[in-house]
Amino acid sequence: xxxxxxxxxxxxxxxxxxxxxxxxxxxxxxxxxxxxxxxxxxxxxxxxxxxxxxxxxxxxxxxxxxxxxxxxxxxxxxxxxxxxxx
Numbered sequence: 001x002x003x004x005x006x007x008x009x010x011x012x013x014x015x016x017x018x019x020x021x022x023x024x025x026x027x028x029x030x031x032x033x034x035x036x037x038x039x040x041x042x043x044x045x046x047x048x049x050x051x052x053x054x055x056x057x058x059x060x061x062x063x064x065x066x067x068x069x070x071x072x073x074x075x076x077x078x079x080x081x082x083x084x085x086x
Contacts, residue, residue, distance in 0.1 A: 003075075011070035018065025025059045 032051050039045060044052075064072060 006070075010073070014065050014072065015069045018062045018067070018069075021058050021062030022066060025055055025062060028055065 032048075032055055035048055035051065036044070039048065
């Protein structure tokens with residue numbers, strides 16, 4: 001299997017995808033605020049909960065991709081003590 005995380009274009013693409021996710025969250029956040037403001041007295045509807053989950057996951061993934069970039073895909077070396085292969 002080829003190590004794509006070592007290619008120079010991968011870091012730029014991952015960071016660009018993260019930035020696009022953050023921009024999408026920034027653009028859609030006012031619409032979510034307006035949706036929640038309409039139902040302030042009652043409990044949240046399923047649409048509001050789904051929108052909140054989607055915005056949270058998009059913002060989290062966007063931050064991880066924008067900050068870590070290709071390091072998100074880098075292999076992790078663990079100690080032989082914790083490895084299942086001996």
